[in-house]
Amino acid sequence: MPASLCGTWDIISNDNLDGYMTAIGISPSLQKIALKLKQRKMIEQRGDKYTIKTVCTxxxxxxxxxxxxxxxxxxxxxxxxxxxxLVTWEGNKLVCQQTGEKKNRGWAHWIEEDKLYLELYCEGEVCTQVFKKKGNK
Structure with missing residues (x-):
């Protein structure tokens, strides 16, 4: 059984967010703002239903x-x-495949040690974000 993703998580690192945002079509002016924001993720599970909230200012x-x-x-x-x-479990990763205007788009969440990882990908660009659980040092 995969580790629980549930909890409140604060971002601690963000690699290639600008490349990912370019791939999904975010304007350069909005990218400058987004790169300065600190994200928090809140993940809940009730039965077989998941809710993921990404919050910033x-x-x-x-x-x-x-x-x-x-x-x-x-x-x-x-x-x-x-x-x-479509979100599925692939081993210990919660993986989402998104079909639409952009090719090869999706994301994956997983836990390693005490950190939550999020990989965002679209059209060959990959952004890796790492979060720590709120309250953990």
Whole structure:
């Protein structure tokens, strides 16, 4: 069984966010603002339903889904695209494949030691974010 992703997580590192944002079509002016923001993730699980909230001072984004069930997603507040998304467990990773205007788009969350990792990818660009659980030193 994979480690629980649940909890409140604060970002501690962010590698290639600008490359990822360019790939999904975020304007350079918005990228400059986004690169300065500190993100917090709140992940909840109730039965087989997951909710992931990404919160920062300017915008927040919430996604809810059931693993193994395709759903329609509008990336409101991000790049505002209409996608079909499918989240599944692949080993210890919660992986999302997104189908829409952009090719090879998705993300993966997993735990290593006491950190939450998020890999965002789109059209060959990969951003890796690392979070620590709120309250952990």
């Amino acid at each position: 300017v915008r927040s984004y919430t996604i809810s889904f059931r693993a193994g069930e395709e759903f329609e997603e509008i990336t409101q507040g991000l790049d505002n695209r209409h996608l079909k998304s």
